[in-house]
Amino acid sequence: MTVESVRPEATETGSATGLRQPPVAGGAVPxxxxxxxxxxxxLAFLAQLRDHGDVVRLKLGPKxxxxxxxxxxTGAVALSPDYIIAGPLWESLESLxxxxxxxxxxxxxxxxQRRTIQPAFRLDAIPAYGPIMAEEAYALVERWRSGQVLDVTAESFRVAVRVAARCLMRGSYMDARAxxxxxxxxxLFSGMYQRMVVPLGPLYKVPLPANREFNRALADLHLLVDEIVADRRASGQKPDDLLTALLEAKDENGEPIGEQEIHDQVIAILTPGSETVxxxxxxxxxxxxxxxEIGDKIxxxxKAVVGDRQIAFEDVRKLAYxxxxxxxxxxxxxxxWILTRRAVADTELGGYRIPKGADLIYSPYAIQRDHRSYRRHEEFDPDRWLPGRSKEVPKYAMSPFSVGNRKCPSDHFSMAELTLITAAxxxxxxxxxxxxxDTRPRIGITLRPRRLMLRALPR
Ligand code: HEM
Incomplete structure (x- = not known):
């Protein structure tokens, strides 16, 4: 919603003069x-910000x-064309x-680009990925042995990468590449967050071992993506997958899209796809x-839905709990856990003036744990999502995949994958x-437990 749409007296430039500035949140230090x-x-800081106002100003150094x-x-921001993807979070991710x-x-x-990739994620496209998701879920549980101590970080990311790569860029060659x-x-994921919160710019170019390792990993990922694209072209095959859709995509003038765009597209889908899952x-x-007790109920x-055979993708929609x-x-x-946007016009939000160029942040973590939206907000209660009860949740108080034109294309894909893996x-x-x-949250580009070393015990 632009200022013009709510304030007819706004000036020609759209400047929202006359509107209040949001209050500055408490607790700033010189x-x-x-x-x-x-x-x-x-997390604690963001979770208490609503006590200061619906929109609040934060001072980050001079900014x-x-x-x-x-x-x-937050729903209004996600749905408005006045706020685009830009700002410090995205700038820090550009090299990747x-x-x-x-x-x-x-x-x-x-x-x-959304039109090109969307068909690969449509609800009716997901069942075709079912056999790969099931195969990967069972490969995981069969790799593990009773009594074995698992490094859960490595195991979780491994299966996430394999499912995304194998489903969206089919081919047996994908196994080794995954x-x-x-x-x-x-x-890369551990290095990226450091570069985001501690933006030391040129210092990350100094050839220290950590920087060298980061740069090697970045170069290898870019090389890998080039190899995948070249191999697919050389094979002459066009399976019905996301990679084919990207290779066949045309720009506004009906011309094939450039190599750089194909490359960036593959990375922009594989990377969020594996880090989040x-x-x-x-x-x-x-x-x-x-x-x-939650594992027991699952x-x-x-047992009730599937019996003793392997869980198949078709069972997933019956696994409601x-x-x-x-x-x-x-x-x-x-x-x-955190999203950022930049205002491209002077706008109004909740009765406050947001100037053109302003950076905005909001936190699904804070929104989804707010006691104003959820009874017993800190309690883990899967039954709050039963059909009768889920209606109590205010609109946009549960949007882990976001809403609007930047909504995650992979919400159905991810829910099916996660439900199948959890059940297995x-x-x-x-x-x-x-x-x-170490179960403390690791605040990175994504939120997850810091380090989980778990002993797997038989059922
Ligand atoms: C965007 C969450 C899995 C690909 C997003 C956004 C969220 C999100 C919140 C919006 C970001 C914003 O508004 O700024 C999640 C969660 C996932 C998940 C919680 C898993 C549980 C995946 C997977 C893929 C994927 C598996 C691909 C294989 C993308 C892409 C975008 C995106 C390409 C950018 C969309 C755009 O800007 O138009 N995701 N995601 N995500 N996600 Fe996911």
Missing amino acids: VLGHGWKLVRDP TVYAVTTPAL LGKEGVATANGPLHRR ERICASLAT GSVIMSLLLVLTERP RDEV TANVVTETLRLYPAV IASHYRFEHAPGS
Whole structure:
């Protein structure tokens, strides 16, 4: 909603004169402003911001950032064309995601790219991925042995990368490459967040071992994507998958899209696809470890619906309790815990003036744990998603995949994958913490437990 649409007296330039400035949130300190709180304990800081106002200003050093704190207003931001993808979060991701991929593009380029990739994620396209998802879920539980201590970070990201790569860029060659993608992304994901919160620019070019390792992983990922594209072209095959859709895509003038765009598109889909799903699998394993009765109920549901055979993709929609466990995990541990936008016009939000060029942030974590939206808000309760009860949840108070034109294209894909994997894991194993497990949240580009070392115990 632009200023013009709500304030006819606004000036020609659209400047929202006369509107109030949002209040400055409490707790700023000289020089660093609220920055030190955002670095020290961002989750607690963001979760209390609504007490200061529906929209509040934060001081990050010399910069002002607008934090949006209510479900209704975060929905309004996500749905409005006045706010685009830009700002510090996205700039920090550019060396990884490139500038021409769907996750970072805006305007007509973004619309065209969404049209190209959307068919691969449509509800009616998902069943074709079912056999791969089931195969990967069972490969995981069969790799594990009773009594074995699992490094859950590696296991979770491995299966997430393999499912995304094998489903969306089919081909047996993908098996070996999926391992290389896993190794590169693991190094990149830890380095990216550091580059985002501690933007030291040229210092990351100094040839220290950590920087060299990061740059090697980045180069290898880019090389891998080039290899995948070249191999597919050389094979002359055109299976019905996302890669074919990208290779056949045309631009506004009906010309094939450029090599750089194809490359950035592959990265922009594989990277969020594996980082988010891997993080949620870790959170799900934490829930199964700390709440064994939930694992028992999933096992019972699987037994009742599937019996003793392997779970097939077709069973997934009947596993209602398991799906509600996944949804409740996404509520309390949203992998995408913070989102940013930039205003492209002077706008009004909740009665406040937001100037053109302003950076906005909002947090699905804070919104989804707010006591104003959820009774017993900190309690893990899958039954709050039963059909009768889920109506109580205010609009936009549960949007782990976001809404609007940037909504995750993969919401159905991810829910099916996570439900299948959770059902397979919980019907085979119980878990207990092993030495070295650290359940504190790791605040990175995504949110997940810091390190989970779990002992798998037989059912
Ligand atoms: C965008 C969440 C899985 C691909 C997003 C956004 C969210 C999100 C919140 C919107 C970002 C914004 O508004 O700024 C999640 C969660 C996932 C998940 C919680 C898993 C549980 C996946 C998977 C893929 C994927 C598996 C691909 C294989 C994308 C892409 C975008 C996106 C390409 C950018 C869309 C655009 O800007 O138009 N995701 N995602 N995501 N996601 Fe996901």
